Amino acid sequence: MAKEIKKSCCRMCGMLCGIDVHVEDGRVVEIEGNKNYVANNGRICIKGSSGLSQLYHKDRLMKPLKKVNGEFVEIELEQAMDEIAAKLKQLQETYGTASVGVWKGEGTGFAQQEELARRFTHAIKTPNYFSNDTQCYAGRYISYNLNYGTWPAADFRNSKLAVIWGTNAPASHSYWTQDINAGREKGGKLVVIDTMYTDMARVADLYIQIKPGTDGVLAWGLIQQLIKQAVIDEEFIATYTHGYAELEAYAKMFTPEYVEKYTGVSQAQLQEVVDLYKVATPHVSSWCGTGLEHQTNGVSNVRTVAYIDALIGAVDVPGSMVTLDGFGASHLEIELDDELVELAIGKKEYPVLYGQRGECHTLLLMDQILSEKPYPFKGLVMTAANPALTNANSQKVVEALSALELLVVKDLYMTETAKLADYILPAASYLERSEIQYSGINQTVKLTEQVVDLGLQNEYDLFKGLADRLGAADLIPWKNEEAMNRWLVEPTGISYEDLAAHRDGYQYKPLTYNKIQGAHANGKTPFNTKTGKIEFTSEYLRDMGYEPLAKYTSVPVYIDRPETDYPLVLMTGARKVMYFHGRYRNIEQINKVMPEGLVELHPDDAMNLNVQEGDRVRVVTENGAIEIKVKVLHEAEIFPGAIQITHGFAKANVNMLVGDGTRDPISGFPALKSVPARVEKI
């Protein structure tokens, strides 16, 4: 029996842990954590080891499907590619080149896949690139970039204080749990601020339960006290920041009394946090999750939290927020003509989203498909995304995607979205291709090994094949993914062969501190913002006509609404350890742990509603209603009056409850975590 271990990166979520894939006679038999990989140190979560079940799942799509008279029939890949290309061509000729686009999902590849998808859209003369980043990630990317001109990484392993806002590492950034614990083991303290008592909160020195959507007020309150109690670093502020006077003046109103009234966080707890800052500064790191991002004031929430790090000089020193060195690989993006850029969906409404991320707006896409205004959008190629479950207002998503003249879905399985497609292309999974993957703060790059070949097409061959057929072969010229990977690493100083030989990852540069201080000493402006400083007042936003300071103005809609039709506030999107958004409900052993969606609520609310654990209830919002089973939490586990439903369950799809009209004015994100709701007993 031929036994070997192949080295890859896990893609069962976005953390890219190093994995050892055990192969016997050409067949994968087990997936374990790679003990030599710097990020996860040999450990993986249950999703990671279940990658084996996904690889050989009986429901894997193996043949391309075409919808004929409402039924899917198998066709050959070449025929599918020819027909898809012909249809795209026809749509572009009839309705204009921007009438088609690409939606990059997260189910298959990662690092280079995004840039490749962007390159392909531009190669075929459309600006319309979409992804799930417009519901997770892009809001925080924008926030940090507005402040810093980059998104610094949290140096948890060396933090004397880590402050975690609205995110739960064990479920969403698994190996950070080890990093946070490594900091704690050296004496570092941990504060978790969350509406829910999360896994991470259980080991926090201080857990602060906050009213949904009010994190911005708490952050401003902290700023007010850090200034008042002289915890801030005046020299750092004077040297490296811009707009302090405006920040200081605005912070004044956020007194401890005001904070307590608005957020539910006591004045004593606020002081406890300040005291922890006093001891730990400047070796303080912080992280914001979707709890802050999925709000109408999402970008301002995150920017305000990021202000704190800058105010105490917790930038680029050990244990703080550190700027990273890049690998220096080539980028795949290509320019697009200005008049086509102007047609990007959502660019007018959310110019910062488009300007900072080059992302089009997925919620507005649905409106545009249905209204054909300002121009018809008719064809969409989607790689392993499932917006019928994961985008806000699922009813509209299904209606809009069904109205397309061409929907192509490339995925591993038949999903709720794939069912709406005209063509389904079976996708190669991460174990069936070789990709370049990165591990941020470890400054490590890894070329993953192709473990097996099941004869399925990867994303590169999809985009290359379509580009060839659409007359854009010169813009995606590489013969295959490996040839592209070779091109990508050319300018980095390490050869493709050397990179391939570093199967446990190649650290291109050790993490260093004081880079910004060094740049400043050399007379350079260390931050990639308009002023070259950390901008409390964003000059980029000011130029665009927005308020430059992250004021707490876009208040969650439930707060000032006295009406009693919807007395509860629904939060969605809390991650579960065994799932990744809409995925893995079909992996049988995992599904047995959590077979259906649950509405999680406070025992007092359960009592008021006269419902018990296991009862079925109807959850109703202005957008819709679903029936779902009750899970009564411990009273410490959730803010009273708040309920939580995790997304991704087809039979209790919470995105039918979430409207698409209540959005953050800068990022365009839907307010997934503060939806007025009621629960009805059935």
Next chain:
Amino acid sequence: MKVITIDSNKCVGCRNCEMACAYQRTQETCAYSESNIKINHFIEERILLPMTCLHCEDAPCMTVCPAKAISKDEELGVIVIDKNKCAGCKMCMLVCAYGNIHFDHEALVSRKCNLCEGNPKCVGHCISGALQFEELETVMEKERLKTDERIKSFLRKHGE
């Protein structure tokens, strides 16, 4: 000889260990109830305590078993139940002071941690670092260093 060590201060109760253990044993479910490792979560006290067989030096389960189904592999330091010999009397479950022996309701025999033949899945899935699988000597060395550190801190505070 390697042992599983538990740092309850690091455990976040994510229960990946339980899911991995359940699947390793059954090959069909990750259900927590099928696991041999248990996470005890005392929410009001804010305590998390992973519990799994300690493979005791002088194991009461082994002594009490009337079917002589429980034995110790001296080399690996692992106490195992031979399910072909186990009569399902549950004496071992009763005698284990830590409640680390469970009952397999399908096979009608006792079940417990067998260290997965030297590669415990719970440790490989412990994303917090609370569980370690280490040589006994390494564990003792670490404990000694920790004690030294505590003595040093004490002396620094009170030694003058």
